[in-house]
Amino acid sequence: MKQPLIQIRDLHKRFGIQEVLRGASLSIYKGEITTIIGKSGGGKSVLLKSIVGLIHQEAGSILFDGKPLDAMSKAERRALKKKCSYMFQGTALFDSMTVRENIALPLSERTRLSKHAITERVQEKIEQLDLAGFEHKYPSQLSGGMKKRVALARSLVTTPEIVLFDEPTTGLDPIRKNAVHSMISDYQKRFGFTGVVVSHEIPDVFYISQRVAMLNNGRIIFEGSPRDIQETSDPLVKQFVRGFESRHDELTGMLPRTQGEQRFNEEMARLHRHQIGFSLLLLTIENIDEINQTVGHEMVQTAIRNFASQVRRNLYINDTCARHSMNQFMLVLPDTTMDQVRQLCKKLARNIDGNQILNRPFPAGFCLSISAGIAEARKDIPMKEVLARAESRQNTFYEFRVC
Amino acid sequence: MFLLMEMGRLALFFLQSIILIASFPFQFRKTLEQVHFIGARSISVVCLTGAFTGMVLGLQGYYTLVKFGSTGFLGAAVSLTLIRELGPVLTAIMVTGLAGSAMAAEIGIMRISEQIDALETMDINPIRFLVSPKLAAALFSFPLLTALFDVVGIFGGYLTGSVMLGISPGIYFSRIESATSMVDINGGFIKSAVFAMVVITISCYQGYYTHIRAEGFGAKGVSLSTTSAVVIAFVLILVTDYVLTSFLL
Numbered sequence: 099m100k101q102p103l104i105q106i107r108d109l110h111k112r113f114g115i116q117e118v119l120r121g122a123s124l125s126i127y128k129g130e131i132t133t134i135i136g137k138s139g140g141g142k143s144v145l146l147k148s149i150v151g152l153i154h155q156e157a158g159s160i161l162f163d164g165k166p167l168d169a170m171s172k173a174e175r176r177a178l179k180k181k182c183s184y185m186f187q188g189t190a191l192f193d194s195m196t197v198r199e200n201i202a203l204p205l206s207e208r209t210r211l212s213k214h215a216i217t218e219r220v221q222e223k224i225e226q227l228d229l230a231g232f233e234h235k236y237p238s239q240l241s242g243g244m245k246k247r248v249a250l251a252r253s254l255v256t257t258p259e260i261v262l263f264d265e266p267t268t269g270l271d272p273i274r275k276n277a278v279h280s281m282i283s284d285y286q287k288r289f290g291f292t293g294v295v296v297s298h299e300i301p302d303v304f305y306i307s308q309r310v311a312m313l314n315n316g317r318i319i320f321e322g323s324p325r326d327i328q329e330t331s332d333p334l335v336k337q338f339v340r341g342f343e344s345r346h347d348e349l350t351g352m353l354p355r356t357q358g359e360q361r362f363n364e365e366m367a368r369l370h371r372h373q374i375g376f377s378l379l380l381l382t383i384e385n386i387d388e389i390n391q392t393v394g395h396e397m398v399q400t401a402i403r404n405f406a407s408q409v410r411r412n413l414y415i416n417d418t419c420a421r422h423s424m425n426q427f428m429l430v431l432p433d434t435t436m437d438q439v440r441q442l443c444k445k446l447a448r449n450i451d452g453n454q455i456l457n458r459p460f461p462a463g464f465c466l467s468i469s470a471g472i473a474e475a476r477k478d479i480p481m482k483e484v485l486a487r488a489e490s491r492q493n494t495f496y497e498f499r500v501c
Numbered sequence: 502m503f504l505l506m507e508m509g510r511l512a513l514f515f516l517q518s519i520i521l522i523a524s525f526p527f528q529f530r531k532t533l534e535q536v537h538f539i540g541a542r543s544i545s546v547v548c549l550t551g552a553f554t555g556m557v558l559g560l561q562g563y564y565t566l567v568k569f570g571s572t573g574f575l576g577a578a579v580s581l582t583l584i585r586e587l588g589p590v591l592t593a594i595m596v597t598g599l600a601g602s603a604m605a606a607e608i609g610i611m612r613i614s615e616q617i618d619a620l621e622t623m624d625i626n627p628i629r630f631l632v633s634p635k636l637a638a639a640l641f642s643f644p645l646l647t648a649l650f651d652v653v654g655i656f657g658g659y660l661t662g663s664v665m666l667g668i669s670p671g672i673y674f675s676r677i678e679s680a681t682s683m684v685d686i687n688g689g690f691i692k693s694a695v696f697a698m699v700v701i702t703i704s705c706y707q708g709y710y711t712h713i714r715a716e717g718f719g720a721k722g723v724s725l726s727t728t729s730a731v732v733i734a735f736v737l738i739l740v741t742d743y744v745l746t747s748f749l750l
Contacts, residue, residue, distance in 0.1 A: 184622035192611075193610075
């Protein structure tokens, strides 16, 4: 059985008469992103700050690799702190330091790297997070999105093993919000850190998480995968998740994943009752990691938004499209045969206009590589199987590039 | 009980700040920046107040001494008053107003905007990072500023006593030389060093613990911390001055 990297056991914390944590228990696994959701003011940030030692619990324990934090020596705690990084909700950038100084601070104060090495690492982060040209500005001269990126750069510059994100996307527009999610996911894949994210961005944050926990009344009432939480029968969790989930995905204007799957089930019921068949088309942006690194996360999110809009424009009124993951769109096409889906794919490849993807000329080397996987729904095949068929390389009917 | 806890916390805060000055790697650059902030930026105000304090001492001293026919002692009166008392005290008060209040506000804002928490999560000791360079710089700057205040004040006294009221400059300065001993000068420097510790510790402490103030949070908390820093520093300067004087005399 997999051992958790961080184990929170029966944590209690009170501020005056207000009891914020009432026995919260949670397991965080190595190399995974765990998202904590819950009502505002419900103690999510307190839980996160307890992990990093900013807030001390009244009862309960926090274990790192099986060892309680309270039982650690000073040296062990320092070594642990060196492995951790924290991105604050309000960014907590040093307002009397420039962007470059802010990013360099953990390196210049905590490591014995040479000035040259620090400059190189800071410059690398500045370029990766699209901050070039702003390195000599002060935080008060930056927009909210840019401050978040600086905070993200500062939290990742030390290549930490554990990163705690406290509402990293609050107050950002859909493109920047998705860009930050994409950055977290991208860096997690590249550096393999263990992430804990406190967020309200449902379902967007599910696309980047391997585990989700819900905090309610000071206790963790749910732990599981994003799929588990979306399929849970617990009325409280269900009501909370559905309440936050908007009718449309903010970035793409498509349905969120759960509603797309609901639509699939409705079509399946029609198939059972009236023998009206339907097909599924799964569009995948194949080279998202590569283009994230080439042109930056924000530009990629703009491209995804415009691409989704052009896909929607080419569909019939009773077709449904939903955002399936960070880079996948699921199209449920009622009363459509496989041949008709193939025709649609060709039409999409022909009609999607590269000039409208970025609203400006493409930078060199920028193309969206799209693959279109198709599958026909049948009465005896469950949704997961149909989706798997559409995802398999054998059923990838069409591949095209938008440049 | 609350007062006892507060005093204990203040003592620990001070001890940490002063011990961490010597921790490796030394923060030369930050200390130099603070020497500029506390020392260099205060020079003009210290000169101005020093000059007028010396001038008023010369004026008052002259009209007091003239009653006893001993105006020749004006130089000694002015210099001893400045070197032993007014120099260290007024310099500390000026720097409290100039730099102490700014420190309390700066650290207070850093506290409420979670910048101090950010330092802790980065495993950077906030007291070492924020307070120790200020304390080191103050221990260096306060005696120098006090010396400057004394010298300018003595010339202020010369201006009123000799230039305006006609006491012989030779008598004025020779009395200074004969009346002032190294004990007086050292006493003044000891006082200024103690005041440096008082002013910086109180100002930084008030800012650092802005978040636990019961009377106000956020911007109001910072404003209260700044006011408290200045008021408490002023009072403690005068209290420690009395205590030190009673030991030094």
